[in-house]
Amino acid sequence: MVSSITLTNTLEYIQALWIATHQMGLPIALWRLPETQEIQGIIDLSGQPQKTVIDLEELHSGFAVSPFINPEADQSLFIHADIHFTLEQDPSRETYIFSDKNLPLNDPILQIRKENFYQTVENILQTRNHSSVISSRTSYQTQDADQAIFEDMVSKAIREMEEGNFQKVVLSRTITVPIKEDINIIQTYFKLTQSYPLAFVSLISIPEHGTWMGASPEVIISTNKQKIFRTIALAGTQPYEPGVPLSEVMWKQKEIEEQALVSRYIINCFKKIRLREFEEEGPKTVIAGNLLHLRTDLTVDMQATQFPQLGTVMLRLLHPTSAVCGTPKEPAMDFIINHEPHNREFYSGFLGPVNIDGESHLFVNLRCTQWLSNRVIFYAGAGITTGSIPEREWRETELKTQTMRKIVGV
Ligand SMILES: C=C(O[C@@H]1C=C(C(=O)O)C=C[C@H]1O)C(=O)O
Incomplete structure (x- = not known):
């Protein structure tokens, strides 16, 4: 059984691993935490993720994925860490070391599946049968809004806010783009980790639920070994011009207020x-x-606050935050459900590792894409307030997909 190997061709190995999970119908999650180098992965040998409430006190090691719409908090999927591996660059930076953490498997059937899994990886490597995009979902329909439809939706939201129905709503859209047959999803993922060193970069695939890749800048909750709980209030968007010191960046009143709404929501x-x-x-x-x-x-x-279950409690209260839904939450959510032409699914939900080495790091699923066998769907949204200008909000959603589109090459 594999426990630690030095890889001379990392891409080929991880791709074989990816293909093996698809051949065997197993959920897989790959991720890299912000400001770290190590890529980690989890494979669920049962084949089916558990649908559950994310209770950090109850759950074993795994990876949680929640859709945007999850009102009772019981629709999250939990990919159980039957296999947990890490991919670390060696000090010379020339090779990677792949380590299986060898988590104990109590069920002998899972032990046999694990052996079969690594055997399948070996077979794939030997046959060198490396197909390009392997997606866990081939057909899926979505409706992209064009600029006029999106701007109409924004104008309608502004009118409702002027009437006092709510203060902020985050409206999103999809962009569906055909992809080349020879695109390599694992290579794209590695490129994404390099372009977003400060983000949580993930690639997940769950049979019947799809294949998603993203680079999220937004923590929803994290709890570390030192028992520090952390969340963030993130909002306001403008293009980054390399070379301009961050201390010199100016923000408009509209953005300052929008971000303050998110902070206030968390403090509430x-x-x-x-x-x-x-x-x-x-x-x-x-x-x-x-x-x-x-x-x-x-x-x-x-x-110090004697609140060990704070992560679980806050996750339940926070999702969906004002950064992806709006304030007050209920009318903003109703507006989204009634007006966005697409289903958000996992976009603006949350995802991340749970109870891995005593830590849980959950992020809002932003700057993300859903992968089908011949298309990629990009998802992006923008916070709308009465100060919004519809055309600028459209441009903001364009900007939010730009880095990812460049990496995918579309
Ligand atoms: C909704 C998205 O991003 C969120 C909305 C932001 C905004 O309105 O300025 C900024 C960051 C995120 O909290 C997205 O990326 O799709």
Whole structure:
């Protein structure tokens, strides 16, 4: 059984692993945390992720994926870590070391499946049968809104806000693009990790639920070994011009207010659970690929506050935040459901590793794409307030897909 191997051809090995999960119908998640080099992966040998509430106190090691619409919080999928591996660059930076963490498998059937899995990987490597995009979903229909339809939807939202129905709504759209037959999804993923060093870069595939790749700048909740809870309030968008110091970046009133709404939403969630001892830092300007955002960091010492279940409680209260839905949450959500022509599915849901080495890091699924065998669907949204100009919001959604489109080559 594989436990640690030095790879001379990393791409080929990870691709064989990816193909093997598809041949065997197994869910897989690959991710790289912000500001780290190591890529990690999880494979669920049962073949079916569990549909569950994300309770960090109850769940084993795994990877959580929630759709945007999850009102009772029970629609999240949990990819169980039957296999957990890491891919680390060696100090010479010439090769990668692939390590299987050899998590204990209590069920002998899973042990046999694991052996079969690595055997399948070997067979694929030997036959060198490397097809290009392997997607867990071949047919899926979505409706892209053109510029006029999107701007009409934004204008309608502005009118409703002027009537006082809500204060902010985040409206999104899809862009469906055919892809070349020879595109390599794993190579694209590696490129994405390089373009977004500060983001959470993920690639997941779940039978019947699809194949998704993204580079999220937005933590929804994270809890680390030191028992520090962290979340962020992220909003406001402008293009990043390399060379301009972040301290010199100026923000318009509209963006400052929009981001303040997200911060206030999070602090209100703390108030609901009577938590007063939190640290607030920011807002400051941060880089996400080709863009800049405004970010406030909010942290809590879960030991000092005697609140070990804070991650679970806050996840339930926060999702969907005002950064991807709006304020107040219910009328903003109704507007989205009634007006966006597409189904968001996992876009603006959350995803990330749970209880891996004593830490959980969940991110909002943004700057993401869904992969079908011959097409990619890009998803992007923008925060709308009464100060919005529809054409600028359209341009913002264009900007939000730009880095990803360049990497995919479309
Ligand atoms: C909705 C998206 O991004 C969110 C909306 C932002 C905004 O309105 O300025 C900024 C960052 C994210 O919180 C997206 O990327 O699709």
